[in-house]
Amino acid sequence: MSPIIEFRDVSKVFPSPSGPIRAVDGIDLTIEAGEVFGVIGYSGAGKSTLVRLINGLERVTSGQLVVDGSDVATLTERQLELKRRDIGMIFQQFNLFSSRTVAGNVAFPLKVAGWPKADRDRRIAELLDFVGLLDRAHSYPDQLSGGQKQRVGIARALAASPKILLADESTSALDPQTTQDVLRLLRKVNTELGVTIVVITHELEVVRAIADRVAVLENGRVAEHGSVFDIFTNPQAEVTRRFVSTVVHDRPRGANLERLRQTHEGRIVTATIADGSRLGAVLASAGALGVTFEIVYGGIGTLQDQSFGSLTLALDGSDDAVETVVGRLREVTTIEEAS
Amino acid sequence: MRAVLPTANEFDWSFHGPKLVEALGETLYMVSATLLIGGVLGLALGLALYTTRRGGLLANRAVFGVANLLVNVFRPIPFLILLMVIAPVTVGLIGTRLGSTAMIVPLSFAATFGVSRIVEQNLVAIDPGVIEAARATGASRWRIVTTLVVPEALGPLILGFTFVFVAIVDMSALAGTLDGGGLGAFALDYGYKRWNFAVVWITVLVIILLVQVAQAIGNRLSRRVLRR
Numbered sequence: 278m279s280p281i282i283e284f285r286d287v288s289k290v291f292p293s294p295s296g297p298i299r300a301v302d303g304i305d306l307t308i309e310a311g312e313v314f315g316v317i318g319y320s321g322a323g324k325s326t327l328v329r330l331i332n333g334l335e336r337v338t339s340g341q342l343v344v345d346g347s348d349v350a351t352l353t354e355r356q357l358e359l360k361r362r363d364i365g366m367i368f369q370q371f372n373l374f375s376s377r378t379v380a381g382n383v384a385f386p387l388k389v390a391g392w393p394k395a396d397r398d399r400r401i402a403e404l405l406d407f408v409g410l411l412d413r414a415h416s417y418p419d420q421l422s423g424g425q426k427q428r429v430g431i432a433r434a435l436a437a438s439p440k441i442l443l444a445d446e447s448t449s450a451l452d453p454q455t456t457q458d459v460l461r462l463l464r465k466v467n468t469e470l471g472v473t474i475v476v477i478t479h480e481l482e483v484v485r486a487i488a489d490r491v492a493v494l495e496n497g498r499v500a501e502h503g504s505v506f507d508i509f510t511n512p513q514a515e516v517t518r519r520f521v522s523t524v525v526h527d528r529p530r531g532a533n534l535e536r537l538r539q540t541h542e543g544r545i546v547t548a549t550i551a552d553g554s555r556l557g558a559v560l561a562s563a564g565a566l567g568v569t570f571e572i573v574y575g576g577i578g579t580l581q582d583q584s585f586g587s588l589t590l591a592l593d594g595s596d597d598a599v600e601t602v603v604g605r606l607r608e609v610t611t612i613e614e615a616s
Numbered sequence: 617m618r619a620v621l622p623t624a625n626e627f628d629w630s631f632h633g634p635k636l637v638e639a640l641g642e643t644l645y646m647v648s649a650t651l652l653i654g655g656v657l658g659l660a661l662g663l664a665l666y667t668t669r670r671g672g673l674l675a676n677r678a679v680f681g682v683a684n685l686l687v688n689v690f691r692p693i694p695f696l697i698l699l700m701v702i703a704p705v706t707v708g709l710i711g712t713r714l715g716s717t718a719m720i721v722p723l724s725f726a727a728t729f730g731v732s733r734i735v736e737q738n739l740v741a742i743d744p745g746v747i748e749a750a751r752a753t754g755a756s757r758w759r760i761v762t763t764l765v766v767p768e769a770l771g772p773l774i775l776g777f778t779f780v781f782v783a784i785v786d787m788s789a790l791a792g793t794l795d796g797g798g799l800g801a802f803a804l805d806y807g808y809k810r811w812n813f814a815v816v817w818i819t820v821l822v823i824i825l826l827v828q829v830a831q832a833i834g835n836r837l838s839r840r841v842l843r844r
Contacts, residue, residue, distance in 0.1 A: 361754035368749060374767075375746070377767070389754050392756070561717070
């Protein structure tokens with residue numbers, strides 16, 4: 278893989294009556310060609326500004342931002358217009374042209390790129406077929422559902438065969454079912470067309486569903502970045518833990534933990550589950566030591582084709598025997614005392 | 617002279633009829649020419665206001681400042697006064713300040729500034745996200761202004777122009793009283809001055825019909841555009 282987008286100490290400062298606002302503050306990030314890169318953050322974290330720096334809708338204040346071989350910070354507006362033809366963008370509110378049909382929306386970037394009419398028509402049919410809206414070519418956006426509108430948005434963004442697709446909260450206005458459909462379509466865009474996708478979102482579910490790697494943004498800075506699996510299973514920054522806890526309810530805390538302590542005897546520990554954790558074998562041997570166990574909390578799922586989750590166990594027996602079992606568990610996986 | 621005129625308070629079809637038709641023709645001539653000239657110039661000025669305002673596609677403080685000042689200076693001038701103020705310009709352009717053709721000059725002048733504000737108001741209502749989406753495709757600002765902005769606001773713009781049409785009918789009646797001809801002059805000369813209110817009321821009826829027809833056409837067009 279080779280980098281297609283490189284942020285090198287990039288900042289974006291907006292003037293305001295109460296002093297300059299550093300919306301993006303010294304960011305270093307590398308996005309590889311062909312990957313789906315997630316950028317997650319709460320509102321105001323600077324993620325919308327960050328994504329607009331890539332296609333020059335917002336200009337970089339300082340630093341270097343190399344997109345597909347050229348530093349967009351140094352390009353003129355005219356050069357940026359040419360650059361944008363290679364970068365599609367989709368939006369939370371779809372932003373379709375209400376005065377144009379579905380086909381007219383998809384035709385717009387093709388006209389901008391100077392495609393002749395016959396080539397345009399062929400390309401439009403191809404794209405509408407790809408997003409499953411061939412029969413709605415002559416509908417106006419007002420006549421479409423939210424999910425259909427975003428499909429049109431995707432077809433329009435892909436019209437001139439861009440190398441990069443920027444998705445700015447592209448599923449935030451959609452219901453869960455439609456969100457899944459659109460995310461599946463974006464996955465298809467990535468795997469079948471090889472388009473690099475930058476997904477901006479405030480929902481970790483979206484990142485989990487399609488991203489390969491993710492950066493967590495807070496106050497215009499990258500709090501943490503890495504593979505989605507690492508971020509989920511081993512979040513380091515406080516902001517990342519907060520995000521992870523919204524989708525992964527894998528450790529009993531607070532009132533839940535109190536309830537478990539009241540209803541179960543013994544020591545309560547949480548074991549992290551990953552592929553290759555041989556938890557069962559250890560637990561099977563616990564009986565011989567006079568230790569009984571109960572699974573009291575947790576769950577196991579799949580993330581990026583790897584098992585991931587945790588199980589909380591209540592281990593009852595003599596202190597020494599329980600300690601021995603916990604020691605054996607530690608040999609096969611990570612064990613946390615409930616707290 | 618007085619003897620050949622119909623007696624007061626009656627509308628004599630053989631006498632007033634042809635004059636009413638002629639006056640209606642003059643009014644339609646003034647109004648349609650004004651709507652065309654003032655509409656085009658006002659659209660251009662409104663586009664200039666919309667695109668050069670702060671945060672606009674072609675944001676330019678100087679151009680916006682000048683355009684905005686022009687509109688603010690000329691728009692509040694009562695039409696009757698404006699007509700007199702620019703009379704020298706009218707004479708320079710048309711050769712006379714009398715008649716329906718001459719009246720098209722001050723009418724278009726006034727309409728341009730009125731239309732420009734209505735255009736500006738309707739264009740600022742366009743979702744900025746739509747403009748951003750167009751920019752994201754690599755479209756030049758000029759292309760966006762010329763091919764996207766007006767179609768995106770077409771429905772409300774048609775209603776705005778219908779409103780302007782009615783305002784021009786109003787102004788043209790006033791122009792008629794200053795030797796401009798048309799329905800205003802007709803109602804004044806044959807109705808009011810001779811205390812013949814039958815003529816005044818018939819004229820009012822004609823104007824109401826004219827405005828109703830214009831509004832119906834405007835509504836229908838904008839609905840057709842908006843229904844998509």
